[in-house]
Amino acid sequence: MVGVGLRSPHIHQILSEQPDIGWLEIHSENYFTVNSPARQQLRAAASHYPISCHGIGMSLGSADALDKQHLSQLKQLVEEINPIAVSDHLSWSSVDGQYFNDLLPLPYTEEALAHFCHKVELVxxxxxxxxxxxxxxxxLSFNHSTIPEWEFLRAVQQRTGCGLLFDLNNIYVSSFNHGFDCQTYLDAIDPRTVKEIHLAGFTVKQFEQGEIWIDTHSKPVSEPVWQLYRQWVRQHFTALGGVPTLIEWDLDIPELGVLLGEADKAQQIIAQEASDGISAA
Structure with missing residues (x-):
């Protein structure tokens, strides 16, 4: 099942044309106000499509306490919409109640792991x-990190029973920025814990100090990320069945048809690998 993000330039077209989309993802915080036009549009969309609530505001890795108002608004939204999934990030974005417009990396230490797991359990x-x-x-990474990211993420899942939202583009981007092997990351994760997959495009930036890849969600999915996705589906689809896949596109948003074309590519990969798996069996 392949979906796309429900973004404001496409809402009216999706509601009026009801294209063949497996599901829609929203950024939860955009729909917290109960009687807002956005919430009304979401109710209309939810009557036709499964919805996934993807958050960017919990700041789970922060030393700050969880924002009770934020959680209450999220719970009310979840109870009304009954989404297929609720998600947030392995990151932090606040200090002393001051929020930053970014999802910042954690130091991968035992102390940070215990703290992050406690936050997930509370949520x-x-x-x-x-x-x-x-x-x-x-x-960037912290010099005092002692745990590889893939082991940290795996430990979060094992300790809390949370599911994983596996972003293959993020793995590919970070593998270049930090010099690790994507395959090492993929092999470390139990596929049974992966409940959703994200695919997106990235931007290459050149600086005097060198090249960096940035997860901008502003381009089509790159061919290497398609290959990672094909590999994942090939290895795990037959045994586990389909995991919901999302095409993310948040900047320089194109016409809806472009997103649907990307979603169709993912659907074709699923269909091909499922067919090959049945034939092999």
Whole structure:
């Protein structure tokens, strides 16, 4: 099942034309106001499509306490929409209540792991449901980190029982920025814990100090990321069935047809690998 993000330039077209889309993802915080036009549009969309609530505001890795108002608004939204998934990020974005417009990397230490797991458990208890945690893209790392990211993420899942939102583009981007092997990351994750997959495009930036890749969600999915996705589907689809896949596109948003074309590519990969798996069996 392949979906696309529900973004403001496409809402009216999606509601009026009801194209063949497997599901829609929203950024939860955009729909917190109960009687807003956006919430009304979401209700209309939810009557036709499964919805996934993807958050960017929990700041789970921050030393700040969880924002009770934020959690209450999220719970109300979740109870009304009954989404297929609720997710947020392996990151932090606040200090002393001051929020930054970014998802910042954690130091991968035992102390940070215990703290992050405690936050995830609090959220799951409050919502009364499983949370999905997404692996980040990152552009710096901490010298005192002692745990590889893939082991840290795996430990979060094992300790809390959360699910994983596996972003293959983030793995590819971070593998270049930090010099690790994508295959090492993929091999470390139990596929049974992956409940959603994200695919997106990235931007290459050149600086005097060198090249960096940035997860901008502003381009089509790159061919290497398609290959990672094909590999993942080939290895795990037959055994586990389909995992919801999302095409993310948040900047320089194109016409809806472009997103649907990307979603169709993912659907074709699923169909091909499923067919090959059946034939092999």
């Amino acid at each position: 799951q208890d409050f919502l009364g449901r499983q949370l999905l945690v997404e692996n980040p893209s990152s552009y």
